[in-house]
Amino acid sequence: MFALVAPTMAQNEEVKVDEKLKVKADPNVHVEVDPFIDLNFDPNIEVDSDFEANIQAFAESTVERVFDGLGIANLEKDKQKNKAEYQETTQEVEIPLSKPGERGVLDVDTKNGKIKITAYDGPTVKVKMTKYEKKVKKDESAGGLRLVSSGGFNFEASENNNLVKVENEGWNDRVDFEIQVPRNFNIKAEAYNNGSIEIDGVNGELSIESYNGPITLNNISGSASASTYNGSIVAVFTKVSADVAMAFSTYNGDVDVSVPNGTKFSPKMKTNREIYTDFESFSIKESKPVTKKPAKGGFNVKYENWVEADLNGGGAEVMMKTTNGNIFIRKK
Amino acid sequence: MMEMDDKYMSLITEYIDGTLTEARREEFETYVKDGFIDMKEVEELASMQEQMLQAPQPEPSEALRTNFYQMLAEENVKLEKRSSRDLFGEFVQSLFSTNKGRLAFGFSVLMLGLFMGNVFSRSAYTGQVESLSNQMADMKEVMMMTMLEGESVSQRLKGVQMSSGLVSENKDVTDALLLTLNNDENTNVRLAALASLAEYAEDPAIREGLVSSITQQKSPLVMVAMAELMVELQESKAKKEFEPILNAENTPDDVKSALRQNLDKIM
Numbered sequence: 001m002f003a004l005v006a007p008t009m010a011q012n013e014e015v016k017v018d019e020k021l022k023v024k025a026d027p028n029v030h031v032e033v034d035p036f037i038d039l040n041f042d043p044n045i046e047v048d049s050d051f052e053a054n055i056q057a058f059a060e061s062t063v064e065r066v067f068d069g070l071g072i073a074n075l076e077k078d079k080q081k082n083k084a085e086y087q088e089t090t091q092e093v094e095i096p097l098s099k100p101g102e103r104g105v106l107d108v109d110t111k112n113g114k115i116k117i118t119a120y121d122g123p124t125v126k127v128k129m130t131k132y133e134k135k136v137k138k139d140e141s142a143g144g145l146r147l148v149s150s151g152g153f154n155f156e157a158s159e160n161n162n163l164v165k166v167e168n169e170g171w172n173d174r175v176d177f178e179i180q181v182p183r184n185f186n187i188k189a190e191a192y193n194n195g196s197i198e199i200d201g202v203n204g205e206l207s208i209e210s211y212n213g214p215i216t217l218n219n220i221s222g223s224a225s226a227s228t229y230n231g232s233i234v235a236v237f238t239k240v241s242a243d244v245a246m247a248f249s250t251y252n253g254d255v256d257v258s259v260p261n262g263t264k265f266s267p268k269m270k271t272n273r274e275i276y277t278d279f280e281s282f283s284i285k286e287s288k289p290v291t292k293k294p295a296k297g298g299f300n301v302k303y304e305n306w307v308e309a310d311l312n313g314g315g316a317e318v319m320m321k322t323t324n325g326n327i328f329i330r331k332k
Numbered sequence: 333m334m335e336m337d338d339k340y341m342s343l344i345t346e347y348i349d350g351t352l353t354e355a356r357r358e359e360f361e362t363y364v365k366d367g368f369i370d371m372k373e374v375e376e377l378a379s380m381q382e383q384m385l386q387a388p389q390p391e392p393s394e395a396l397r398t399n400f401y402q403m404l405a406e407e408n409v410k411l412e413k414r415s416s417r418d419l420f421g422e423f424v425q426s427l428f429s430t431n432k433g434r435l436a437f438g439f440s441v442l443m444l445g446l447f448m449g450n451v452f453s454r455s456a457y458t459g460q461v462e463s464l465s466n467q468m469a470d471m472k473e474v475m476m477m478t479m480l481e482g483e484s485v486s487q488r489l490k491g492v493q494m495s496s497g498l499v500s501e502n503k504d505v506t507d508a509l510l511l512t513l514n515n516d517e518n519t520n521v522r523l524a525a526l527a528s529l530a531e532y533a534e535d536p537a538i539r540e541g542l543v544s545s546i547t548q549q550k551s552p553l554v555m556v557a558m559a560e561l562m563v564e565l566q567e568s569k570a571k572k573e574f575e576p577i578l579n580a581e582n583t584p585d586d587v588k589s590a591l592r593q594n595l596d597k598i599m
Contacts, residue, residue, distance in 0.1 A: 207485045209519055211552065211584070225485045227519040229552045230586070245489035247520035249553055251590070306527065317493045319524055323556075 087135045095125040095159050097182075103204065104162035106181050108189045113168060113175040114213065115191050119183040119201035125164045126180040129155060133173050196231065203239075214253065224248075232256065232325060236332060240265070247319040255320045258330040264315035267329060269307045271322045277311075277329040284309045340369055348378045473498055473505060480508055485518050492524040499532050506532075510541045514548040522554045530561050539567065546573035552587040559594035571595055 097104055100123035108115055154170040168175045174194055181187070186204040189197050195213035199206060199220060206224040208215050214231035217224055221239035225247045232253030240263045248255045255271075269275055285308045311329065320327050343360045346352045352360060363369040427433040472494060479491030492512060498505040506529070513525040532538050542561070549555045555577060562570035574595055577583055 205484055205486065207518060209551075223486050225489065225518065225520045227523075227551075227553060244486045245493060246486065247489055247524065249520055249523055251553055251556060316490070319489075319520065319527075321523065 086132050089131045089133065091129045091131070091155075093127045093129075093157055095127065095157060095164050097123060097125070097159065097164075098161045100124070101182075102162060103184045103186065104164060104182065105186045105188065106179065107163065107165045108177060108179065108187075109166070110168040110175060110177060110191050110195070111171045112173065112193045112195075113177065113191065114194055114196045114198075115177045115179070115189050116198045117177075117179045117181060117187060117189065117200065117202065119185070119203070120180045122180070122182060125159075125182070127157060127166055128178040129168075130176040130178070131173060132175075195228075197228075228253070237263070238332070243316045245316045245318070247321075249319065249321040250325060251322065252324045253322060254325040254328060255322050256328040256330070257318075257320070258332040259311075260332045262312060264312045265318045266308065266310050266314040266316065267318045267320055269309070269320045269327050270305055271320075271327050272324065273322070273326045275307060275327040275329075278331050279311055279329060281312045282309055282329070344369065344374055344377065347374065348381060469498065469501070473502060476505065477508055480512055485521060488512070488516065488518065488521045489524055492521060492528055496528040496531065499528065499538075506538060506541070510545065513542075513545050513554075519551040519553055522549075522551065523557060526554065526557055526561070533561065533565055539565065543567060543569050543573055546570060547576060549577075552584065552590075555587065556590050556594065559591050563594050563597045566598055568598055571598055 104125075106117070106125060108117070154168060154173070155175065156165070156167045156169070158165045164181075166177065166179070168177070171193075176194075181202065183201065184203050186206070187199060187202060188207045189199070189209070191197055191210040191213055193212050195210040196216070197208050197210050197213060198216045198218070199208070200218045201220065203221045205222055206217060206220060206226070208217070208224065208226040210228040210231065212230045213228060215226045215228050215233045215235075217226065217233075217235040217237075219236055219238050221237060221241075223241045223244040223246050224235055224237075226233045226235065227247070227249045229251045230253065231250060232255070233248045233250050234254075234256045235248065236258040237260065240259050242264065246265070248257060259265075320329075340363060343352070343356060343363065346356060347360055360369065364371055427437050476491050476494040476498065479487050479494065482488050482491060492509065495505050495509055499509065509525045509529050513522050513529065516522050516525070526542075529538055529542060533542060542558070546555075546558055546562075549558060555574075559570075559574065574591060578588055578591060
């Protein structure tokens with residue numbers, strides 16, 4: 001319900017900036033958002049229970065309005081409003097493999113931009129980059145000098161013995177990656193700002209890290225380690241490698257893992273919220289309180305705040321950690 | 333009684349018995365002539381001896397026989413009354429003289445032998461078990477160290493998970509975990525190492541390691557997890573370690589505020 005409230009605010013309306021909303025007006029469009037925003041200014045509004053987990057989305061939309069008010073260009077909004085402001089430059093590269101048909105490794109690293117990797121049945125790695133840069137306007141100037149360019153592509157790709165490295169060094173300009181890899185590939189992907197990572201259909205070992213952005217692993221098979229800060233982690237496995245340790249961690253966001261019926265592992269979970277599952281054979285190990293004698297004397301009893309359980313009898317340890325979010329273990 | 337010396341007695345006895353040799357007869361007669369041996373007394377001795385030999389031997393009377401058995405019975409009764417004192421004797425008797433006794437004795441010696449053997453070999457056994465479990469712990473440690481160097485994230489995760497049982501006994505393991513916490517390129521591996529070490533944070537050496545680890549962290553997740561741990565431990569030394577992170581420009585604002593929220597809870 002709350003989501004309905006924000007769009008009703010007209011574009012030209014004077015937006016009152018909530019004092020608790022900390023936003024740094026950074027000309028480099030480096031959006032920093034304080035997730036701990038006080039939301040309750042209308043007691044009649046029902047707050048959706050998933051709301052706080054989706055705070056990123058809300059914060060971003062509010063920030064856009066603030067930016068509008070302040071007159072600073074905002075990337076996504078301007079794209080829709082006025083395509084001429086920002087231009088998208090696209091480049092496509094096809095990287096051949098030293099040993100096509102054999103398993104390879106993809107290492108993608110970007111500081112600004114999202115990553116989308118899709119499995120396909122082919123022998124090469126296809127990389128499509130979309131760079132967002134300010135369109136050169138005739139009257140743009142800085143101290144008498146006119147703007148001619150936003151600096152070129154800062155991108156590097158290499159292949160060595162089936163190890164494919166793709167890197168975007170720059171912090172300023174956003175570059176989105178859309179990559180196609182052969183189905184049997186291991187992936188190491190790192191993103192930071194505007195850093196949502198999506199992987200589809202790959203079979204292999206995935207190691208995914210981001211900061212501002214959700215991680216979505218769809219129909220993958222093998223094993224995964226995923227970590228982000230602002231964003232939820234959703235992983236849907238068609239097959240989980242037996243006896244392989246995995247880990248999923250975030251701060252603001254849910255950890256939502258779906259595995260096929262019969263998968264065995266031992267989740268070790270920690271959250272300030274709740275843990276949900278629809279598996280019947282899910283048994284929580286009793287946590288014994290740890291009694292210690294502190295050096296200064298006195299008495300100290302501590303309950304370990306990790307919840308350890310066995311799924312379908314148990315197996316390798318799978319760490320699932322979040323702070324402001326729930327943990328879901330679903331039957332695929 | 334006699335005035336004569338003992339040395340003469342042997343001569344006298346032989347004379348009475350008639351067993352004097354020629355040389356001794358001369359000696360005897362010499363002593364008689366010289367007055368050392370008194371013939372009269374010798375003859376008295378001889379006649380006394382003859383009387384003794386000829387005296388009738390008295391037969392024991394029937395009464396004596398009856399009396400004897402009666403006295404014997406009385407004696408037996410007295411013995412039975414004193415049987416407790418002789419129980420051991422009876423026991424030993426029954427043990428060695430009867431077949432059952434001998435069997436029981438042999439059997440109990442066997443049992444004793446078995447028991448002793450067990451007692452002595454048990455200490456050897458526990459020694460073996462101890463050395464075996466030490467070997468196993470060593471093996472586990474080697475495996476864990478190897479896994480910690482693994483190329484794949486899941487190997488290193490497993491290495492950290494394996495080490496959680498060994499930290500309390502082993503400084504090498506603790507050092508390896510701290511190294512992982514400070515240097516691993518993967519956030520999840522570092523988080524797992526932190527979770528393993530946090531269980532033993534009461535140990536001053538480990539706590540010190542954790543506090544110095546704060547400035548080595550780059551990932552916001554690990555930084556906030558460490559701040560949360562420091563709140564739990566109420567470790568005031570940690571506050572100053574977080575200063576450079578709080579002041580750094582490239583630390584995102586939301587991370588800074590999450591850290592501050594936690595650090596404020598440390599008294």
